[in-house]
Amino acid sequence: MSGGAEGGERVQELTLARPDDFHVHLRDGAMLRAVLPDTARRFGRALVMPNLSPPVATTDDARAYRAAILEALPAGVACEPLMALYLTDRTTPQEIARARASGIVHGVKLYPAGATTNSASGVTDITRCFAALATMEAEDLPLLVHGEVTDPRVDVFDREEAFIDRVLIPLIERFPGLRIVFEHITTRQAVAFVEGASSRIAATVTAHHLLYSRNAMFAGGLRPHMYCLPVLKREVHREALVRAATGGNPKFFLGTDSAPHPRAAKEASCGCAGIYTAFAAIELYAEVFEAAGRLDRLEAFASLHGARFYGLPPNRERLTLVREAWTVPREYGCGGQALVPLRAGEQMHWRLKD
Ligand code: NCD
Ligand code: ZN
Numbered sequence: 001m002s003g004g005a006e007g008g009e010r011v012q013e014l015t016l017a018r019p020d021d022f023h024v025h026l027r028d029g030a031m032l033r034a035v036l037p038d039t040a041r042r043f044g045r046a047l048v049m050p051n052l053s054p055p056v057a058t059t060d061d062a063r064a065y066r067a068a069i070l071e072a073l074p075a076g077v078a079c080e081p082l083m084a085l086y087l088t089d090r091t092t093p094q095e096i097a098r099a100r101a102s103g104i105v106h107g108v109k110l111y112p113a114g115a116t117t118n119s120a121s122g123v124t125d126i127t128r129c130f131a132a133l134a135t136m137e138a139e140d141l142p143l144l145v146h147g148e149v150t151d152p153r154v155d156v157f158d159r160e161e162a163f164i165d166r167v168l169i170p171l172i173e174r175f176p177g178l179r180i181v182f183e184h185i186t187t188r189q190a191v192a193f194v195e196g197a198s199s200r201i202a203a204t205v206t207a208h209h210l211l212y213s214r215n216a217m218f219a220g221g222l223r224p225h226m227y228c229l230p231v232l233k234r235e236v237h238r239e240a241l242v243r244a245a246t247g248g249n250p251k252f253f254l255g256t257d258s259a260p261h262p263r264a265a266k267e268a269s270c271g272c273a274g275i276y277t278a279f280a281a282i283e284l285y286a287e288v289f290e291a292a293g294r295l296d297r298l299e300a301f302a303s304l305h306g307a308r309f310y311g312l313p314p315n316r317e318r319l320t321l322v323r324e325a326w327t328v329p330r331e332y333g334c335g336g337q338a339l340v341p342l343r344a345g346e347q348m349h350w351r352l353k354d
Contacts, residue, residue, distance in 0.1 A: 011295060012323045013353070018044040018315035019282055019302035023144075023183055023204045023255025025049045025274065026069060026081075030335025033072050035260050038278040040079035041352065044315035045307075047082040047144075047255070050109055051118035055086035059098045062105050078317075082106040082310070084144060088121050089128040093135035100139040106310055107142045107181065108132070112167075114150045116229040117259065117273055126167060133175050142179040142310070143171075147190065148230050157214075160230050161189045168193070172201070181309070184209065184257045186230040188240030194251050195244070202309045204255025205245045207284035208275050208342060213238045224266045225340050228259060229273040245301055246294040253306035256281045262337040276341045279332065283350040284342070286321055290349075320353040 021043045026032050039046050048069065050056030056065050062083040069081045084107045085091070085099050091108070099105035110129075111122035123129055136143055148159035149166055172180070182194055182203040194203045206228075214232040217223050226232065244252045258281060259274025266272055277284060282302060289298040307314050330345045331338040 010323065013320060014286065014295060014298070014322075014350075015318050015320045016299035017303040018042075018317040018319045019254060019299075020045040020047075020306050020312075020315065021256050021258075021278075021281065022047045022082075022181070022253060022306040022310070023049065023206075023257050024278065025051070025257070025259040027260060028052055028065070028068060030337075031260055031262075031339075032069065034332065034334035034339060035258070035276070035278055036069065036072050036079075037074050037077065039258070039281070040073055040077045042278075042282050042319065043079055044317060045080045045082050045312070047084060047106060047310075050084045050086035051111060051116075053118050055088070055118065055121050056083070057086045057088055057091065057121070058095055059085070059102045059105060061085075062099070063102070066104055084109045086111065086121065087123055087129055087132065087143075089124055091129065091132040093131050096132050096135040096141060097139060100141050105141070107144045108136060109144045109146070109183075111146045112148065112150045112163075115146050115148050117261075119146070126171065130174070133171075133178060137175045137178040140177075140179065142181055144181045144183055146229075147182050147185070156231055157233060160185070160187050164189060164193050172197070179309075181255075183255060184230060185241065185244075186233050187237045191240045191244045195249065199251070202251045202253065202305075203244075204257070204306075205241055205252055206255065206257045207277050207281060207288065208232070208257075209238065210241050210245055210288040211238075211284060224268075224271040225275065225342070225344065227266075227271060227273055228257070228275045231273075242288060242292055246289055246292040246297050248297050248300060250300070250305040250308060252301065253309065254285065254302045255306070260334070260339050262334065263331065263340050264337065266340065276339055279341045280328070280343075280348055282319070283321060283348055283352065286350045321350045322353050323349065324351040325349060326351055
């Protein structure tokens with residue numbers, strides 16, 4: 001990575017190997033066409049979450065979804081979609097073997113049933129997936145976990161911590177060779193767990209969990225556009241995430257969890273979980289690393305650690321950010337509907353160089 005710093009002045013320009021987003025929701029149809037250019041402009045590769053309705057549950061589904069994404073890519077923009085399968089109670093070992101052999105599927109996502117958006121087809125009881133998980137372990141196909149228990153007796157803010165003890169630790173004991181990505185971690189407990197686990201266990205960290213604590217959801221009133229799952233946590237947790245992401249440990253890498261929903265679905269009596277960040281994803285992470293005095297480590301987090309975990313070479317292209325203030329639009333269009341981004345109407349400090 002190279003910056004333009006001279007004699008203690010603030011860096012005005014930052015060039016890094018083109019980053020990858022290892023956790024993004026691109027949706028389909030009009031939403032896909034609206035959001036894909038934002039991801040494709042910034043990231044060399046994007047690991048696309050399979051929680052469509054119906055879910056991307058088979059290798060054939062993944063192939064069809066990948067073709068739809070490539071079809072929607074703007075001309076002249078190269079971004080490789082990395083596919084993930086949606087694990088269900090009925091996923092067979094044969095399907096896992098097919099996925100591995102396809103070369104296009106890079107992970108299998110565990111959504112505990114009911115944990116989040118479009119998780120109704122998710123896993124009701126992890127023991128039902130043991131045969132599939134054993135094949136993933138044998139074939140070295142990583143498991144990507146939405147790490148929250150769904151037990152309604154567990155406080156929403158404690159569901160990630162409870163998942164570690166109730167699901168993750170027993171899972172690792174049973175399948176010690178399985179590689180696991182603890183997705184969009186939000187707590188200091190998750191950070192400590194990943195740090196102490198084997199090199200087969202890694203985690204993605206979103207920009208919004210690095211930038212905001214739960215106070216942002218209630219600033220002056222209820223802020224539906226700050227609501228995502230796992231929900232934002234206390235400031236101590238945000239600080240632990242920043243230390244993990246900026247600390248240089250290769251177990252932590254970039255996954256935006258950019259999760260677009262139309263405005264009407266967010267601003268409702270029962271609003272959807274998900275924050276749209278793809279419009280300025282790497283720019284938001286740059287703010288985090290700069291505030292931590294660690295811009296020099298952005299490239300490792302954004303462009304190297306995740307690729308290494310997934311056994312991919314770093315992207316050869318480069319991307320440059322320039323220090324330049326701009327105002328985020330109040331909304332973007334998506335097929336006749338509106339999509340409200342994070343920080344709508346507020347300031348950004350970095351801009352992509354054309
Ligand atoms: C995601 C979505 O909308 O698909 N929502 C979210 O709040 N992150 C699902 C998920 O990743 O939990
Ligand atoms: Zn997600």
